[in-house]
Amino acid sequence: MRIFKDADIVDCLKGIFSEITEKHQIDFKFDIMRIYSEAHKANDDGITRHLLWMAKRNGTWCVPEANVYIKQAPESKIWCGYQHVPDGVIAFAVEITGVRDNVAVGNVYEIVYAEHVRLIPRHLFDARSVNIEMYNGERMNVPIDEFNYFKLQLEHDTIKSITYVLADMRKYHEFLLEIRSLRAGSAGDKQRR
Numbered sequence: 482m483r484i485f486k487d488a489d490i491v492d493c494l495k496g497i498f499s500e501i502t503e504k505h506q507i508d509f510k511f512d513i514m515r516i517y518s519e520a521h522k523a524n525d526d527g528i529t530r531h532l533l534w535m536a537k538r539n540g541t542w543c544v545p546e547a548n549v550y551i552k553q554a555p556e557s558k559i560w561c562g563y564q565h566v567p568d569g570v571i572a573f574a575v576e577i578t579g580v581r582d583n584v585a586v587g588n589v590y591e592i593v594y595a596e597h598v599r600l601i602p603r604h605l606f607d608a609r610s611v612n613i614e615m616y617n618g619e620r621m622n623v624p625i626d627e628f629n630y631f632k633l634q635l636e637h638d639t640i641k642s643i644t645y646v647l648a649d650m651r652k653y654h655e656f657l658l659e660i661r662s663l664r665a666g667s668a669g670d671k672q673r674r
Contacts, residue, residue, distance in 0.1 A: 482590070482591040482592075482593075483573075483589075483591040484588070484589070484590050484591065485588065485589040486588050487578075487586060487587070487588065488586065488587070488588070488589060489584045489585070489586060490516055490520075490575055490577060490585045490586065490587050490589060491513055491516055491517075491584070491585055492584075493589045494509075494512070494516075494534060494536075494573065494575075494589070495509070497536050497571055497573070498536050498541060501536040501537065501538065501569070501571055502536050502537065502539075502540060502541060503538050503539070504538065504539045504540060505539055505540030505541075506540075508540040508541040508542070511543070512534060512541055512542075512543035515532070515543050516532070516543065516575070516577060516585045517580070517585050519532065519577045519585075520577050520578075520579055520580045520585035520586070520587075521580055523577050523578055523579040523580075523587075524579040524580050529576050529577065529578050529587070530545075530576075530577040530587075531545070531546040531547065531574065531575070531576055531577075531657075531661065532544065532545060532546055532574075532575040532577065533545075533546045533549055533560060533572065533573070533574055533575070533592075534572065534573045534575050535560075535563070535570055535571065535572040535573075535594060536570075536571045536572075537563065537569055537570045537571070538569055542559055542560065543575075544556035544559055544560055546574065546657075547657055548645070549561075549601065550601065550605060550606055550653070550656070550657070551605070551606055551607075551608050551647070552605040552606065552607050552608070553607070553608045553625050553628070553645070554608070554645060555630050557601070557605070560598070560601075561598050561601055563594070563598075564595070564598040564599070567594050567595035567598070570594040570595075571591070571594070572591070572592045572593075572594040572597065573589050573590060573591050573592060574589075574590045574592055574664055575587060575588075575589050575590075576588040576589075576590075576661075588665075590664050592664075604656060606647050606648075606649070606653050606656075607625075607647065607648060608625045608645040608646060608647055609624070609625055609646050609647065609648055610622050610623060610624050610625055610628075610645075611623045611625060611628045611643055611644070611645055611646065612643070612644040612645075612646060613633065613637075613640060613642070613643055613644075614640075614641045614642045614643075614644075615637060615639050615640060615641055616639040616640075616641045617639060622646070625645075630643070
C-alpha cells in the first residue's frame, strides 16, 4: 500500500491519475479545486480535512470522507457505486493539513477499495436533517425526508455548506476518529518495518 506523508497531495494523486484514467479527465480538475479549497480552509481554521479519492479508467471522484458513512448522503452512493466492478478502482484517503508554498499538503493513504466498500454498510449512520448555509448568511434546516440535494442546488445556487444532523453525533464522531487513527497507526506500523 502506498503512503505519502506530508506530501504535495495533488502531485501524488496526479501520478495515479495519469496511470489509470483514460476518459473524463476533466474530473481531476474538479478534484484539484476541491483539494485546494479544503487546504485553504485547513490553513484558516487549523482543522485537518479528510477526503476519499478514487481513480478509474473512466474518471475520478473526490468526496468528503465523513459523508460516505451517512446513509442519505449522495457521496455515500457515489463512493459505493462501483462496488460491483471494483477492479481497476484505485482509492486513497486524503488528509489535508493546509497550504505550504502554494502547495496543498497532507497525508495520502492507499486503501483497498473492494474491502472498504464491503465494510461501509456496517457503519452507516442515519441523518435526521440537514443544516444548510448560504453565502448570503441565510441558514435553514431541512428534514432528511424532504432533502433533495439536486433540487436545492437549482433553487439556491449560492450554497456555502451542507451539514448532516445525525441522531447520535457523538458516536459518529468517535467512529470517524477511530478509523482515522487506525489508518494513521497502520501507516506508522508499515513505516517501522
